Amino acid sequence: MKAVLGIDEAGRGAVLGPLVVSGVLVPGEGLDTLVELGARDSKAVPRERRKELLAGIAQAAWVKAVVIPARVVDQENLTQLELSAAAKIVEEASSVTRHPSPITVVMDAPVAPGAIPAFRARLASATGLPEGAISAYPKADSLHPAVSAASLAAKVIRDAYVAYLHTRYGDFGWGYPGEGKVVEFLTRWLAERGELPPICRTRWRTAKRLLDRSPVA
DNA sequence: GGCGACATTTCTATTTTGAC
DNA sequence: GTCAAAATAGAAATGTCGCC
DSSP: OOEEEEEEEEOSSOSBSOEEEEEEEEEGGGHHHHHHHTOOOGGGSOHHHHHHHHHHHHHHSEEEEEEEOHHHHHHSOHHHHHHHHHHHHHHHHHHHSSSSSOEEEEEEOOSOGGGHHHHHHHHHHHHOOOGGGEEEETTHHHHOHHHHHHHHHHHHHHHHHHHHHHHHHOOOTTSOTTOHHHHHHHHHHHHHHSSOOTTBOTTSHHHHHHHHHOTTO
8 A cells, every 4th residue: 555645834824934844654554543643634723732643643654844934935935835845755755665656645735726737747747756646635634634644743843943933033923914923023123123034024915014114114 | 919907716823602 | 621613814826807
């Protein structure tokens, strides 16, 4: 039975902090184990519980994450970055399996349904996998246990990275525009330094609005 | 045919509400 | 008190349509 590599990302909509793309590789027969461990829609799992689940998943599966800093997100579009990260994860996953091209890739579609075939073709081209070995569809993070596990891993790793950033920049929340802490942090930073912090995605509307309002911008 | 605007689709999160 | 689902609000990319 082919191994299954689930891929998902966290931090797509955040104005502060990185985008994290994660992959979880399990033997086909190991999918039931992921379900038993509690791999399911990560949005329905409380933040602290996610860490416990990932600890169990990491013992039963191969886990890999690619962290993409905010400044890199500023320079390229998210879909292209996610595709490159996914290709890197597929490459490493292939190297840890014993057979040539034994992987089936399943991931959350990062594009509109009409654009999924083109996305699959690009990923196939980047990885050397046949298109038939790649599956991408909406809500895969809640429908497929390997993608659920990848989603949990991406969120936990992003949370840990953000916690590290808190030690350097202070508490700015989790980085999403809807959080009051995020806007307060950016407003204060901009007022004190006259520029946005290096962990900010300056292309985001939230950042642009603050720059437009800033007297020093 | 090329370009821009808009609609649609996805993702993310938090908050609120209701059931157990 | 805990958990799940729905609502809401932020982001970007793609596809379609109308205009030049």
